[in-house]
Amino acid sequence: MPTAVLQTPPAPAAAEPVLVVDRLRAYYRTHAFGLDRDIRAVDDISLTVAPGEVYGIAGESSSGKTTLIKTIVGAIRPPLAVVGGSVRFRFGGEIRDIYALTPAELQTIRWRHLSCILQGSMNVLNPVRQIRHSFQDFAFPHMGLKPAAFWQAVRAHLARLDLDPAVLDSYPHQLSGGMRQRTTIALATVCTPEFIVADEPTTALDVIVQRDVLTMLRDIQRRLGSSFLFVTHDMSVHATVSDRVGIVYAGRLVEEAETPTLFRGALHPYTQHLVASLPRIGDTTRRASLPGRPPSLADPPSGCRFHPRCPLAMDVCREKVPALVEAAPRHRVACFAVSGAPS
Amino acid sequence: MSLILDVDHVGKTFVQGGLLSRREVEAVRDVSFSLDAERPEILSVVGESGSGKSTLAAMVLGRLVPTRGRILFEGGDVAAIRSRAGRRAFMARVQPVLQNPFEAFNPLKRVDRYLFATAANFVVGGGRTRAAIEERVDRALVEVGLTLAEVRGRFPHELSGGQLQRTAIARALIPEPRLLVADEPVSMVDASLRMAIVNLFGALRDRLGLSIIYITHDLATAYYISDRILIMRKGEVVERGAARAVLDNPQHPYSIALKQAVLTPDFG
Amino acid sequence: MFTIVRDLIRYNIEFAVGLFILLLLIAAVVLSFFSPYPAADIYVVPPDLPPDAEFWLGTTSRGQDTFWQLMIGLRNTLGFGVGVAFLSRILSLVVGLTAGYAGGRTDRVLMAINDSVMVIPQFPILVLFYFVLKDDMNWLMLVLILSALGWAYDARLIRSIAMSLRTRPFTTQSVYSGMSMRKILVEEHLPYVMPVVFATTMNNMIWSIGMEITLSVLGFTDVDTPTMGQMIYWANSHSALISGIWWWVAAPVGAIVILFIGLFLLSMSMNEYIDPRSRLNRMGV
Numbered sequence: 092m093p094t095a096v097l098q099t100p101p102a103p104a105a106a107e108p109v110l111v112v113d114r115l116r117a118y119y120r121t122h123a124f125g126l127d128r129d130i131r132a133v134d135d136i137s138l139t140v141a142p143g144e145v146y147g148i149a150g151e152s153s154s155g156k157t158t159l160i161k162t163i164v165g166a167i168r169p170p171l172a173v174v175g176g177s178v179r180f181r182f183g184g185e186i187r188d189i190y191a192l193t194p195a196e197l198q199t200i201r202w203r204h205l206s207c208i209l210q211g212s213m214n215v216l217n218p219v220r221q222i223r224h225s226f227q228d229f230a231f232p233h234m235g236l237k238p239a240a241f242w243q244a245v246r247a248h249l250a251r252l253d254l255d256p257a258v259l260d261s262y263p264h265q266l267s268g269g270m271r272q273r274t275t276i277a278l279a280t281v282c283t284p285e286f287i288v289a290d291e292p293t294t295a296l297d298v299i300v301q302r303d304v305l306t307m308l309r310d311i312q313r314r315l316g317s318s319f320l321f322v323t324h325d326m327s328v329h330a331t332v333s334d335r336v337g338i339v340y341a342g343r344l345v346e347e348a349e350t351p352t353l354f355r356g357a358l359h360p361y362t363q364h365l366v367a368s369l370p371r372i373g374d375t376t377r378r379a380s381l382p383g384r385p386p387s388l389a390d391p392p393s394g395c396r397f398h399p400r401c402p403l404a405m406d407v408c409r410e411k412v413p414a415l416v417e418a419a420p421r422h423r424v425a426c427f428a429v430s431g432a433p434s
Numbered sequence: 435m436s437l438i439l440d441v442d443h444v445g446k447t448f449v450q451g452g453l454l455s456r457r458e459v460e461a462v463r464d465v466s467f468s469l470d471a472e473r474p475e476i477l478s479v480v481g482e483s484g485s486g487k488s489t490l491a492a493m494v495l496g497r498l499v500p501t502r503g504r505i506l507f508e509g510g511d512v513a514a515i516r517s518r519a520g521r522r523a524f525m526a527r528v529q530p531v532l533q534n535p536f537e538a539f540n541p542l543k544r545v546d547r548y549l550f551a552t553a554a555n556f557v558v559g560g561g562r563t564r565a566a567i568e569e570r571v572d573r574a575l576v577e578v579g580l581t582l583a584e585v586r587g588r589f590p591h592e593l594s595g596g597q598l599q600r601t602a603i604a605r606a607l608i609p610e611p612r613l614l615v616a617d618e619p620v621s622m623v624d625a626s627l628r629m630a631i632v633n634l635f636g637a638l639r640d641r642l643g644l645s646i647i648y649i650t651h652d653l654a655t656a657y658y659i660s661d662r663i664l665i666m667r668k669g670e671v672v673e674r675g676a677a678r679a680v681l682d683n684p685q686h687p688y689s690i691a692l693k694q695a696v697l698t699p700d701f702g
Numbered sequence: 703m704f705t706i707v708r709d710l711i712r713y714n715i716e717f718a719v720g721l722f723i724l725l726l727l728i729a730a731v732v733l734s735f736f737s738p739y740p741a742a743d744i745y746v747v748p749p750d751l752p753p754d755a756e757f758w759l760g761t762t763s764r765g766q767d768t769f770w771q772l773m774i775g776l777r778n779t780l781g782f783g784v785g786v787a788f789l790s791r792i793l794s795l796v797v798g799l800t801a802g803y804a805g806g807r808t809d810r811v812l813m814a815i816n817d818s819v820m821v822i823p824q825f826p827i828l829v830l831f832y833f834v835l836k837d838d839m840n841w842l843m844l845v846l847i848l849s850a851l852g853w854a855y856d857a858r859l860i861r862s863i864a865m866s867l868r869t870r871p872f873t874t875q876s877v878y879s880g881m882s883m884r885k886i887l888v889e890e891h892l893p894y895v896m897p898v899v900f901a902t903t904m905n906n907m908i909w910s911i912g913m914e915i916t917l918s919v920l921g922f923t924d925v926d927t928p929t930m931g932q933m934i935y936w937a938n939s940h941s942a943l944i945s946g947i948w949w950w951v952a953a954p955v956g957a958i959v960i961l962f963i964g965l966f967l968l969s970m971s972m973n974e975y976i977d978p979r980s981r982l983n984r985m986g987v
Contacts (some may be wrong), residue, residue, distance in 0.1 A: 126470075150623060151624040151626060152624055240702070268483075282553055290567060294617070297482035297651065298651060298653075298692060298695040298696065299482070299691055299692065299695040301695070301697075302694075302695040302697070305697075324624070325625075325697075326625065326699055327696075327697035327698065327699045328697060329699075330697060330698075330699035330700075330701070331699075333696045350701075351701040354699055354701045355701050361626075364626060365625055365626065366699070368625065368626070368628070368629045369625075369654070369699055370629070370632075370655050370657065370658040371652040371654055371657075371698060371699075371700070372653060372654055372657045372682075372693065372696060372698075373657070373681075373682060374683050375657075375678070376657065377633070377659065378629040378632075378633070379629065379631065380596075380626065380627060380628070380629040380630035381626040384593075384594030384596060384597060384627070385594060385624060385626070385627075400626075408499060497874075507703065522880060525877075525878055525880065529878055530874060532871040532874060532875065533871070534871060537871045537872065538871045538872055538874075538875050539872055539875060540872040540876075540890050542893050542894075543889070543890070548875055548876065548879045551876075551879040551880060551881055552878075552879040552880060554880075555879065555881070556880050596984055602875070605875070605879065606878070645876025
């Protein structure tokens with residue numbers, strides 16, 4: 092089976108986590124041009140990421156997953172505002188609270204300890220300058236090396252990723268989509284950061300290129316021993332790269348488990364549906380689809396936000412919000428049908 | 435045997451650049467296939483970006499004129515349709531389903547205007563009274579699992595991607611076409627709603643006897659729903675045949691590579 | 703619409719000031735209809751009186767009340783600007799939307815005409831028209847001529863928007879809904895170019911009023927319809943500045959400056975409204 096090649100045993104859970112997100116809430120607050128509303132894009136999310144672990148975040152469009160990672164890396168611009176909770180990283184044994192840092196301190200952490208790979212790699216690479224300038228602008232100030240040593244390190248890093256050092260002298264438009272994305276990954280990892288956030292890094296790529304890029308990401312992650320926060324809506328990508336997956340629905344974390352557990356024995360009805368509805372080559376059994384539509388974050392349903400579409404919905408689901416509780420070791424789920432209704 | 439669609443050695447060349455830097459790009463090269471009138475089916479055209487699959491779809495829809503070869507729809511050359519009446523008669527028989535349902539409707543306009551316009555413009559006979567038009571629109575919406583009451587007066591941002599895509603399909607069904615050309619119809623639809631659209635295509639084929647050309651990059655849904663498949667690469671068809679036979683046991687090296695690149699979420 | 707205007711006033715000082723000036727001008731236009739003297743009559747008041755309580759802006763050497771002359775002149779000048787803007791917007795919309803949507807040969811023919819109009823030297827052409835038409839060169843004729851010269855730039859702008867609208871999927875949806883080209887252009891595409899039309903309206907008015915004033919001051923127009931330019935023309939021909947009748951010149955010049963500032967501020971704030979990024983920056987969100 093081809094996927095097995097990419098799988099590594101999950102990192103030990105005992106180690107001190109690199110990232111602790113605690114009861115994080117972030118809303119879009121707008122009151123202008125005749126509108127006045129809160130969009131609860133991140134609503135009470137807690138999670139931890141261990142060293143060397145790839146933590147996947149899955150969710151549909153406008154489920155709040157992109158807002159979640161923006162909030163985690165501290166890229167908060169109005170109208171987005173953090174309403175509650177904390178985000179703490181552990182870099183080199185030192186705990187850094189993202190929201191307690193000054194912008195200058197945040198700047199020194201970026202690239203060196205924490206870096207991002209985003210969907211549109213063209214945005215990072217300046218379209219009118221050779222790629223070497225992007226390396227110089229972003230990575231050089233954080234490496235603390237003399238120019239000669241810096242370029243030597245960059246070339247060694249590119250070689251490690253099977254990239255021709257000639258890309259340094261190319262312009263972004265001269266590279267194919269896959270090459271551009273690999274170059275962005277090289278740029279994001281050249282400072283060997285402890286934590287890497289990837290948002291839909293392969294979504295715009297073709298199937299064959301996507302597989303190459305995912306293999307490369309998994310490979311570099313294993314070599315650097317970094318932790319990853321990997322966001323994508325595509326469950327088969329999570330099956331391939333993530334050690335653990337958290338499922339986000341309407342701004343809340345509804346289930347979290349190690350990837351094989353999630354695919355074999357999901358507990359939340361939404362996760363069960365996501366897994367069951369994936370079409371597979373060689374399997375023609377009928378795939379059902381969920382009724383209803385993903386809820387609006389501006390006006391989410393009461394109680395459990397999934398209840399209008401849930402086949403197991405009970406009366407309590409309409410009134411109370413189920414907490415995310417540990418249903419089995421390292422398997423958390425927010426569903427009254429699993430945890431039992433509160434008395 | 436009568437054919438609805440006969441694509442006969444079709445090619446399309448685009449010319450890029452100006453006077454001095456003229457360059458020809460062959461987007462589609464010598465593609466042939468046909469759809470049988472008696473046997474409605476879903477034909478998948480699978481390929482990566484740059485494979486020419488969208489150019490092929492545009493030619494079948496009459497939006498682009500082939501550089502070489504002919505496309506015959508019910509015996510008539512699609513590229514030879516010039517008159518307004520001829521265009522209209524063709525559009526009543528061949529309808530598109532577009533890729534991104536959020537882009538497929540004008541965000542400043544109500545969604546139902548496209549449904550009513552289609553009914554008013556294409557449905558002949560039975561009177562064009564308001565009631566007859568609404569009845570026709572409602573019938574098409576019921577066909578895709580919606581009702582006029584759900585859609586009437588709504589703006590695109592008030593509907594989900596799945597609802598919008600089903601509305602778009604309902605609109606395409608109003609003139610009772612023989613052929614739907616769906617270009618990546620589910621790539622922008624959320625996972626929990628995607629299979630509803632794919633299942634709908636199967637139901638339309640079985641219930642209404644509609645032929646569907648399903649353009650996609652996703653081998654898994656092509657395997658799930660289609661009868662026949664064409665695998666395209668750089669403008670050429672590299673492999674074709676019954677969808678499941680081809681994907682279960684691909685022969686061409688590119689088809690094999692494509693199948694191997696599909697991420698399979700299997701944990702036993 | 704109301705909330706947009708309210709928030710523009712709140713967050714955009716340029717818009718607020720521009721709107722205030724526009725309201726002042728509209729008040730002047732309304733007031734002009736209550737003028738006690740017919741516009742063209744002369745020696746209805748004692749000539750050459752400086753501003754005082756009875757004649758707020760003094761009187762002219764031709765025995766006219768400067769204040770009422772100014773009100774009527776503003777009405778004609780504004781009407782002129784609005785007329786040219788209205789007609790030339792229609793031209794630029796028809797040409798721009800059609801060329802952008804139809805493409806191909808239609809586009810090439812329309813753009814050939816468009817570019818020819820763009821490179822015509824406007825001022826010499828206008829002077830030429832005056833010498834050919836002489837007495838037939840009235841206010842309305844000048845509106846028509848300037849409209850015919852003032853649409854080309856904006857038609858190109860509208861064409862570029864129409865070209866991108868044509869490739870949007872909803873246009874395909876409209877085509878396959880059986881909508882006619884006219885319906886697609888008017889109902890589907892027009893709303894997208896309206897903000898540009900509004901913004902260019904202001905610039906077009908600044909241009910056409912400036913042209914009219916220039917021609918009037920030089921005496922190349924019908925001298926019997928009072929406009930801002932006419933006032934300056936008569937003041938000059940009576941050597942108002944040399945004989946110390948400064949208010950006869952100052953009143954129209956001041957009004958023109960205020961009018962231009964108002965239009966410029968509105969045009970600027972409209973541009974900003976069209977670009978949502980600068981709009982959000984302004985709101986401090």
